[in-house]
Amino acid sequence: MSKSVLLVNPWIYDFAAYDFWLKPLGLLYLGGLLRANHHTVSYIDCLNPRSLPMLEKFGKAPKRHAYGHGRFFRQVVDKPKCLEILPRNYCRYGIDPDIFRDELGRYSGMDLVLVTSMMTYWYPGVFEVIKIVKEALPGTPVVLGGKYASLCYEHAQAHSGADWVVNGRGEMQILEILKTIFGEPIRFLPDDDDLDALPYPAFDLLDQPDQIPIITSLGCPYRCSYCASHLLHRKFIRRHPLRVVDEIEHWHRNFGVIDFSFYDDALLAEPDLLIKPLLHGLKKRGLNCRFHCPNGLHLRDIDEELSRLLFDSGFKTIRFGFETSDFRLQKSTGGKVENEELRLAVIHLRNAGYAPEDIGIYLLCGIPGQKTADVARSIDFVLSCGAKPILAEYSPIPGTKMWEEAVAASPFDIRREPLYHNNSLLSCRNDDFSYEAYRRLKAKLKSPPGNGGFEDGI
Ligand code: B12
Ligand code: SF4
Structure with a gap:
């Protein structure tokens, strides 16, 4: 007997959130697999920026960009006590809870509800969804999975209210849960290492998908000390x-989608094995699409040929993970890239046709012990190479190599409270790299200095 399964993408609660090509890819992959196992799948997206009931209620749609990114609906809410220290509005991003309740009313016959989770510090939206589902669909088991559930497993088990909490990849585990609860046989489960055998994610459930995320790989060959890739x-x-x-x-061809975002951790690694044949393949089939890489790409692999291929294939948004120009910090955090590699890569990208503002370079800021001057020097270096620096505030993640250092450096109890992992909080700030110093850097980035450089002005 097949079961009816409801997938829910929860709200985001944060100081800031922008739909930077955000979609619950893992959850929708599970949707595709459940269908292949003869189950019926429905979906509620609490973040839906096109929700009609929201438009009717508030009359104004969030501003969207032609490339598939843009704003969410948003309502200012009370800050959790521990975040009161940050003098900024705290918001719920997404639809109104009453609209969510109304939508749930249409799904009273569900056998199982699956809730996903993203950032560890976004758990309030996850908990609220679970609470409302429990009230609206009493007796229906709720399964929670995703990043927060995996990285903060014990916290999720203790506090989320879900009946089942899943750590790690969900394919096998969700089918096992259906078997345990309902005696459902596993009809189709591909080998965990064979991503091509998985059915496509259930993107047809989305309200007019304006972009679709693609994954070509899972994991990463590097082991940077601040990153959770190898844990996930x-x-x-x-x-x-x-x-x-x-x-x-x-x-x-079948859904008219033009914009695609890549969610890989290592899209460009060993380019001859994946990205180059992929881009040649797109060209051969005459596909005219646009591609976006909001997640940092590897600079080390950029050469003349790859730069041209990316430009000619319609890669409009390219962001690279550089993190710092400090050689010692580069080495101690994992050695994924060096300064000269950035300089060379930017030359290739510029020659291929990219303008400086097209080449976004992420700089990690607020890691334990970091000084303001380090970030300022890194900004100067990126500008001197002819690219655009983008500050990425460090979010401490349990289980990473840097975690214990972060716990020791943070003025907040990040071990007990995942809300303190919030990147906006700069949870490992110190007397030198204070919140004010960070604000000054951020403001200056909006109007870069002339000849003096960033370091001089700080
Ligand atoms: C793509 C990506 C983004 C995209 C957003 C996409 C998205 N939907 O979140 C962008 C580029 C915008 C982004 C931004 C940021 N990100 Co990010 N991102 C990722 C990445 C690479 C996600 C990959 C992904 O979606 N995988 C694909 C799917 C297939 O896997 P999955 O979702 O895990 O799903 C599987 C399981 O989790 C499970 N599952 C999922 N849901 C469910 C539900 C149920 C019921 C079950 C049973 C199972 C289950 O089954 C699925 C299939 O096996 C991860 C790193 C990683 N390798 O996971 C970091 C990661 C989540 N990001 C991280 C960070 C730090 C950030 C930023 C804060 C960076 C910064 N300083 O600016 C920002 C914050 C954004 C914001 N404030 O708006 C951290 C997490 C930090 C934290 N404390 O939680 C991660 C882990 C990377 C890292 N540094 O280690 N990110
Ligand atoms: S930061 Fe990037 S290169 Fe380093 S381990 Fe994570 S995904 Fe890999």
Whole structure:
């Protein structure tokens, strides 16, 4: 007997949130797999920026960009006590809870509800969803999975209110749960390492998908000390490049999707094995799409040929993880890139046709012990290479190599309270790299100084 399963993408509670090509890719992958196991799948997106009841209630749609990113609906809410220290509005991003309750009313016959989670410090939205589901659909088991559930497993088990909490990849675990609760046989479960055997994510459930996220690999060959990639995906596994082209062609031709975002941790690693054949494949099939890489790409692999291929294939948004120009910090955090590699990569990208403001370079700021001058020097270096610095505030993640250092450096109890992992809080700030110093850097980035450089002005 097949079961009816409801997927829910919860609200975000934060000081700031922008739909930077955000979609619950893992949850929708599970939707595709459940269908392949003969179950019926429905979906509620608490973040839906196109919700009609929201438009009717508030009369104004959030501003969206043609490339598929943009704002969410937003309501200012009370700050949790421990975040009162930050003098900024705290908001619930997404639809009104009453509209969510109304939507749930249409799904009274559900057998199982699956709730996903993203950032560890976004758990308030997850808890609220679970609470409302429990009130509206009493007796229906709720399963929680995703990043928060995996990285803060004990916290989620103790406080979320879910009946089941899943740590790590969900494919096998959700089918096992259906078997345990309902005696449902597992009809189709591909090998964990064979990403091409998975059914496509259930994107058809989205309200007019204006962009679709694609993943070509899971995991990363590097082990940077601040990053959770290896905790979430222990092995680096990849799809066949032409199967990725097949998927892009499917969404483009059958659903009219033009914009695609890549969620990989290591899209450009070993370019001859994946990205180059993928881009040649797209060209051969004459697909005219736009691609966006909001997650940092690897600079080390950028050469003349790859730069041209990216530019010619319609890669409009390119962001790279550089993090710092300090050689010692580069080495001690994992050695993924060096200064000269950035300089060379930018030359190739500029020659291929990218303008300086197209080449976004992420700089990590607020890591334990970091000084303001380090970030300022890194900004100056990126500008001197002819690219655009973008500050990425450090978010401490349990289980990473840097975690114990972060616990020792933070003025907040980050071990007990995941809300303190919030990147806006700069949870490992210190007397030198204070919140005010960070605000000054941020303000200056909006109007870069002339000849003096950033370091001089700080
Ligand atoms: C793509 C990505 C983004 C995208 C957003 C996409 C998104 N939907 O979140 C962008 C680039 C915008 C982004 C931004 C940021 N990100 Co980010 N991001 C990622 C990445 C690479 C996600 C990959 C992904 O979606 N995987 C694909 C799917 C297939 O996997 P999955 O979702 O895990 O799903 C599986 C399981 O979790 C499970 N599952 C999922 N849901 C459910 C539900 C149920 C019921 C079950 C049973 C199972 C289950 O099954 C799925 C299939 O196996 C992760 C790193 C990583 N490797 O996971 C970091 C990561 C989540 N990001 C992180 C960070 C730090 C950030 C930023 C704060 C960076 C910064 N300083 O600016 C910002 C914050 C954004 C904001 N404030 O708005 C951290 C987490 C930090 C934290 N404390 O939680 C991570 C872990 C990276 C890291 N540094 O280690 N990010
Ligand atoms: S290269 Fe990027 S994804 Fe890989 S471990 Fe380092 S920060 Fe994480």
